[in-house]
Amino acid sequence: xxxxxxxxxxxxxxxxxxxxxxxxxxxxxxxxxxxxxxxxxxxxxxxxxxxxxxxxxxxxxxxxxxxxxxxxxxxxxxxxxxxxxxxxxxxxxxxxxxxxxxxxxxxxxxxxxxxxxxxxxxxxxxxxxxxxxxxxxxxxxxxxxxxxxxxxxxxxxxxxxxxxxxxxxxxxxxxxxxxxxxxxxxxxxxxxxxxxxxxxxxxxxxxxxxxxxxxxxxxxxxxxxxxxxxxxxxxxxxxxxxxxxxxxxxxxxxxxxxxxxxxxxxxxxxxxxxxxxxxxxxxxxxxxxxxxxxxxxxxxxxxxxxxxxxxxxxxxxxxxxxxxxxxxxxxxxxxxxxxxxxxxxxxxxxxxxxxxxxxxxxxxxxxxxxxxxxxxxxxxxxxxxxxxxxxxxxxxxxxxxxxxxxxxxxxxxxxxxxxxxxxxxxxxxxxxxxxxxxxxxxxxxxxxxxxxxxxxxxxxxxxxxxxxxxxxxxxxxxxxxxxxxxxxxxxxxxxxxxxxxxxxxxxxxxxxxxxxxxxxxx
Numbered sequence: 417x418x419x420x421x422x423x424x425x426x427x428x429x430x431x432x433x434x435x436x437x438x439x440x441x442x443x444x445x446x447x448x449x450x451x452x453x454x455x456x457x458x459x460x461x462x463x464x465x466x467x468x469x470x471x472x473x474x475x476x477x478x479x480x481x482x483x484x485x486x487x488x489x490x491x492x493x494x495x496x497x498x499x500x501x502x503x504x505x506x507x508x509x510x511x512x513x514x515x516x517x518x519x520x521x522x523x524x525x526x527x528x529x530x531x532x533x534x535x536x537x538x539x540x541x542x543x544x545x546x547x548x549x550x551x552x553x554x555x556x557x558x559x560x561x562x563x564x565x566x567x568x569x570x571x572x573x574x575x576x577x578x579x580x581x582x583x584x585x586x587x588x589x590x591x592x593x594x595x596x597x598x599x600x601x602x603x604x605x606x607x608x609x610x611x612x613x614x615x616x617x618x619x620x621x622x623x624x625x626x627x628x629x630x631x632x633x634x635x636x637x638x639x640x641x642x643x644x645x646x647x648x649x650x651x652x653x654x655x656x657x658x659x660x661x662x663x664x665x666x667x668x669x670x671x672x673x674x675x676x677x678x679x680x681x682x683x684x685x686x687x688x689x690x691x692x693x694x695x696x697x698x699x700x701x702x703x704x705x706x707x708x709x710x711x712x713x714x715x716x717x718x719x720x721x722x723x724x725x726x727x728x729x730x731x732x733x734x735x736x737x738x739x740x741x742x743x744x745x746x747x748x749x750x751x752x753x754x755x756x757x758x759x760x761x762x763x764x765x766x767x768x769x770x771x772x773x774x775x776x777x778x779x780x781x782x783x784x785x786x787x788x789x790x791x792x793x794x795x796x797x798x799x800x801x802x803x804x805x806x807x808x809x810x811x812x813x814x815x816x817x818x819x820x821x822x823x824x825x826x827x828x829x830x831x832x833x834x835x836x837x838x839x840x841x842x843x844x845x846x847x848x849x850x851x852x853x854x855x856x857x858x859x860x861x862x863x864x865x866x867x868x869x870x871x872x873x874x875x876x877x878x879x880x881x882x883x884x885x886x887x888x889x890x891x892x893x894x895x896x897x898x899x900x901x902x903x904x905x906x907x908x909x910x911x912x913x914x915x916x917x918x919x920x921x922x923x924x925x926x927x928x929x930x931x932x933x934x935x936x937x938x
Contacts, residue, residue: 439606446635447689450525454609457518462605464510469564469597472503476568477595480586486575489582494572497565504561511553515612519549522616523623530692531624533703534710542714543721545619552676556608567594607674607684614672614690621654621692622717625701625709629693630654632673637687644673644688651693655717729766733758745772750786752884753796760889760907762794790920795891797884797921805887805924806880807831810838811861823861827925828883829876842871848930850909850937851875872926875910882908887924890914906934 436455443451476497483489520539528535571592575585589595621627634640634648643661650658657669660682668678673688701709733741733755745754754772757763763772771794776782786796797805808826813819819839826834835842835857844855846869854869864870874883886907891914894905903914904927911933915923930937 446687447633448613449529450522453521453525454518454613457514457521458605458609461510461514461518461608462601464514465507465604466597466601468503468506468510469601470595471506472564473589473595473597477586477589480582480589483582485582486572486580486585490572490576494569498569501561503564504557507557507560508554511556511608512549515549515553515608518609518612519545519616519619522613523619526617526620527623530620530694531626531706534623534706537707537710540714541619542622542717544717545615547721547725548615548676552611555676560604564594567592603684610687611674611676611683614674617690618654618672621690622713623710624692624694625706625713626694626699627654627692628695631691631693632658633689633691635687635689637685639685641682641686644682644686654692726765726767729769730758730764746783750783750796753786753798753888754783756885756888757794757796757892760885760892762888762892795888795916795921797887797891797924801921801923802880802884802887806883807834810834810840817859819859821859821861822857822865825923825925826857827872828874828878828880830880832873844873845869848937850930850934851877852910852926852930854926854928869928872928874926878910883924886910886912887914887921890924891916891921904933909934909937 436459439458440451440455443454448454479493479497480489483493519541523541523545524535524539568589571585571589571594574580575588580588593600618630621630629651630653632647632650634645641663643663647658647660652658657671660668660670660678662668663681668675668682670678672690674683674686733744736744741755742751745751757772758769763769771792772784772789773781774784774788784792786798789796804825806825806828808831809823811817811821811823822831822835822840822842825831832842834840840857840859842855842857844853846855847853852875853873854871855873856867856870857865858867860866860871862870878886889907890903890905890912894903894912894914896903901916903916904911906912911927911930913923913925913927914921915925927933
């Protein structure tokens with residue numbers, strides 16, 4: 417028997433259309449701008465989020481149905497699914513694109529409502545607003561991924577505790593919110609649409625020269641929050657925070673209703689707004705005057721943001737584990753060398769970090785090669801030169817030199833150990849108070865190192881990574897004693913010499929005259 421589901425689908429569509437129409441009317445009555453567009457964009461966000469969650473749930477269910485048993489799935493397959501970031505990436509992309517469209521649309525609508533003269537001059541928004549779109553897109557995606565995986569894990573643990581078979585687990589998932597995320601998708605879409613409305617309203621106030629203060633406006637609902645009602649009418653300067661008493665105690669400093677610093681209990685179903693408080697003395701200014709003041713205000717906000725966030729990415733890199741840092745900079749393909757630019761202080765701000773990148777032929781941002789960096793005057797230590805400087809290069813055994821010879825380099829404790837292992841003699845004539853040793857290697861292939869103090873070794877504690885960082889620092893910031901060939905500078909109390917050849921680093925070693933460059937060293 418074939419069932420005609422057309423009438424049912426039509427009824428569902430009418431129900432959704434009625435709900436959207438009611439939402440549009442409510443938003444307009446509450447004072448939101450562009451209500452029709454807001455409902456449309458919320459619907460698009462809901463659809464995209466729902467599609468991403470359903471796709472993830474289908475894959476989860478598919479993997480369960482393919483498993484031999486619940487215990488096997490939990491031990492062997494679930495860890496891979498839990499750690500995968502496909503859902504997070506998909507949601508981040510959705511939020512980034514949708515929030516960007518929402519934000520610019522809502523900012524225009526708020527400007528049109530508050531200062532129509534300035535509305536539509538351009539679509540530019542301030543850097544804090546760009547950061548909100550990017551940062552909250554990523555954070556919300558991360559939270560939703562964790563929440564989704566937590567729900568899945570709870571279902572798995574329930575199946576394990578009850579001794580379910582795979583079919584029973586699959587059926588339970590099919591009946592759960594994991595497989596049918598519609599309500600969750602709509603709640604997220606509406607909450608985030610209203611959140612973006614708040615941040616866009618804040619942006620419009622920043623851009624509006626007539627506005628100098630903002631006022632909290634509580635909007636009544638079926639279940640009003642008393643703490644939100646308590647600050648109805650609170651006024652602060654437009655770039656300052658409201659003080660919102662927490663429902664569970666404490667006080668929140670918030671820039672706007674549904675601030676990202678608030679917990680869900682303070683934001684979900686919150687419809688509070690702000691009201692611009694304008695300077696009546698500024699009325700009557702020309703469009704040109706208003707545009708100039710808008711530009712000045714945006715430049716000031718952007719400059720403050722740049723100053724406060726000048727090292728955000730660099731600080732993030734420094735907080736990573738070492739292996740993750742190297743991967744961030746390209747892994748084996750020059751990852752250590754680029755990281756040394758940060759660890760040496762050559763790259764210390766996000767603006768300087770951008771020097772390591774370029775826009776490729778496909779229009780995408782990509783890393784510059786190490787040679788391209790050298791051509792730009794940013795020097796790195798190649799693996800070959802680091803090996804040469806740290807461990808040294810040696811010749812093979814011969815009749816005259818049965819133990820081989822040190823050919824060049826070899827300026828660390830590791831090089832001394834290599835000589836010991838090969839039976840190659842060396843002499844330390846002096847140890848400076850900073851730990852640098854100078855002496856000679858009688859059988860060295862280089863005549864200058866065979867006698868007197870022709871060879872220098874770094875302090876015993878200086879290992880490969882430290883020599884890499886020191887060499888990077890001096891190559892880029894050292895004093896050029898012989899232009900284009902020889903630089904010397906002090907790194908961590910040691911005078912370091914870097915030799916250059918054809919625009920690239922060729923050797924890193926301690927300077928033979930430590931007492932000339934390092935104050936107090938004898």
